[in-house]
Amino acid sequence: KAGVTQTPRYLIKTRGQQVTLSCSPISGHRSVSWYQQTPGQGLQFLFEYFSETQRNKGNFPGRFSGRQFSNSRSEMNVSTLELGDSALYLCASSTGGTQYFGPGTRLLVL
Amino acid sequence: KNEVEQSPQNLTAQEGEFITINCSYSVGISALHWLQQHPGGGIVSLFMLSSGKKKHGRLIATINIQEKHSSLHITASHPRDSAVYICAVLANAGGTSYGKLTFGQGTILTVHP
Numbered sequence: 001k002a003g004v005t006q007t008p009r010y011l012i013k014t015r016g017q018q019v020t021l022s023c024s025p026i027s028g029h030r031s032v033s034w035y036q037q038t039p040g041q042g043l044q045f046l047f048e049y050f051s052e053t054q055r056n057k058g059n060f061p062g063r064f065s066g067r068q069f070s071n072s073r074s075e076m077n078v079s080t081l082e083l084g085d086s087a088l089y090l091c092a093s094s095t096g097g098t099q100y101f102g103p104g105t106r107l108l109v110l
Numbered sequence: 111k112n113e114v115e116q117s118p119q120n121l122t123a124q125e126g127e128f129i130t131i132n133c134s135y136s137v138g139i140s141a142l143h144w145l146q147q148h149p150g151g152g153i154v155s156l157f158m159l160s161s162g163k164k165k166h167g168r169l170i171a172t173i174n175i176q177e178k179h180s181s182l183h184i185t186a187s188h189p190r191d192s193a194v195y196i197c198a199v200l201a202n203a204g205g206t207s208y209g210k211l212t213f214g215q216g217t218i219l220t221v222h223p
Binding site for chain 1: 198213
């Protein structure tokens with residue numbers, strides 16, 4: 001089976017812009033979780049989707065949002081970008097057990 | 111205090127040495143993950159544990175639920191084991207934790223030839 005894919009892999013944006021990141025889970029996986037990794041805060045949970053419903057949400061401002069489509073693909077959106085949003089954004093898919101991580105999208109906000 | 115604490119934060123070893131990384135957590139959990147992250151960012155899930163011990167090749171993971179502690183052991187370490195090892199827990203919150211992992215700060219392992 002193909003692994004988890006994320007697009008784009010690298011992205012440069014300026015403050016105030018918005019960005020959409022995409023995650024395609026492993027075929028058959030209905031759960032997709034999103035994480036942010038920064039040097040200062042480490043890995044932090046953003047949100048988790050299952051069958052198009054957000055089941056859980058981390059402690060991030062409302063500028064961070066996501067959705068999941070009927071084919072389990074997921075997108076996350078960050079509006080009004082801030083310098084502190086520069087990070088590696090990882091998604092992971094699972095069938096309820098082991099999480100399989102994608103390669104991540106590295107976002108740089110200038 | 112973080113819910114998940116790892117030690118040591120940095121670990122340097124010579125090839126062939128036995129390595130142990132520890133993880134302590136303060137919440138009730140339904141599962142604990144050990145993850146490996148290489149430079150460049152890719153994360154690989156090594157183990158998911160809810161009790162006892164698991165072994166895969168030279169890697170062994172153990173968990174003691176009563177003591178809220180887990181260890182990751184690497185036998186006969188090799189330079190290719192150099193990576194960041196991350197402990198993550200899935201809190202047991204009455205079935206609402208789902209995919210919400212809480213992570214330790216990671217242990218940077220460097221194995222010299």
